[in-house]
Amino acid sequence: MRCEIRHTTEYRYPKPAWDSFNEVRLHPSREARQSVRLFHLHVEPEAVITSHKDYFGAIVHHVHVHEPHTLLRIEAQAIVDTHPVPLPPPIPFAELRGVCAPHTEFLVASPRVPAGDWAEVFGVRKPAPGDDLPGFLTDLTTSLYRRFRYDTRATTVSTPLAEFATHGRGVCQDFTHAMLGIVRGLGIPGRYVSGYLYSGGEMVGAEATHAWVECFLPGSGWLGYDPTNNCLARERHVKIGHGREYSDVSPVRGTYYGGGRGELGVEVRVYGEQ
Structure with missing residues (x-):
């Protein structure tokens, strides 16, 4: 595209x-x-x-x-x-062991994505070693999309993640920080992506720069997930850059x-x- x-x-x-x-x-x-x-x-x-x-x-x-x-x-x-981005093959969750060391900076806490059991906070079932990693990330994207409501008036760039978890309303930045808190707590490297979205009137978040998550998958590299729109980041997503959180790529x-x-x-x- x-x-x-x-x-x-x-x-x-x-x-x-x-x-x-x-x-x-x-x-x-x-x-x-x-x-x-x-x-x-x-x-x-x-x-x-x-x-x-x-x-x-x-x-x-x-x-x-x-x-x-x-x-x-x-x-x-x-x-x-x-x-086009090829879809990853099934990958057992256990394959993350031993391959994440180069991506430690995308596993640790940061000011806007603090340490915490965010999987429990957001009611996410923790995967077993044999569970499919890409499938889990797709289901997590859908879960966050259904749990929260997109509302441009509900939060600001400084709204804490815990407050978003309580009120359940926010923008793509909030959805992205929530997913990062969950995946990092589960040992999945995740990074914040800033970019643009061509919505064609079908998705939200195109009125300004958009945000989504990239997760590291063994054998496939970094793949984008957009919990604000319940989809993979594919041809409609134009990437500017990535970092640990919003402040790295404002x-x-x-x-x-x-x-x-x-x-x-x-x-x-x-x-x-x-």
Whole structure:
């Protein structure tokens, strides 16, 4: 599938701001499941733009605006071809033993996915050694989709996972953190993925950057699961990058001097073509 993406972030300030510096993670990743045909970053007013790859391999742009401004507009445009992902064969849960050492950072707790028996909290049956790992992850994706309600007004980026567990309403970030807490507690490496979703009106989460989980499967590598939409992350999912949790891959974040209390506006449009 070919996906065309336009992502616009605007900061408006009541008074002039200056020395605005932002980290921008909007460049889609290049990997087996997708090819990047085009990426362009436009900033208004004129800015100094540099880039580097972060610890997890994502391309990060640094946007520095020196002059006073009351509007900062960051627009990213991309054209990405996504490719089919083969389904994994049956894998006994016991095969995880001895193969997870290189992925320890995706097994341990992090600030937004703290340690805890999240399988028990969310009422998830713990698998036996002979149970099929891909089947378990598919069932878990469905279970979380049915348990929680997608509600853009229920949580913020700082809502603790325990609070989401109690109220059962939130957005893709919350669904993803919940699944990460469960799989990591069961010894399955899991990482947070930030990206885009072409919904075609059939799925939720396409109005901004989307989030889902990638789990490590022995012999198959990393496979994406989207508990917000009860599906595998396939051609409609365009990946930007991954990390331990949301804060590792937040799309745009930064600081500035002056300006007063700014207002943030974000618009995402994803167009798909088979």
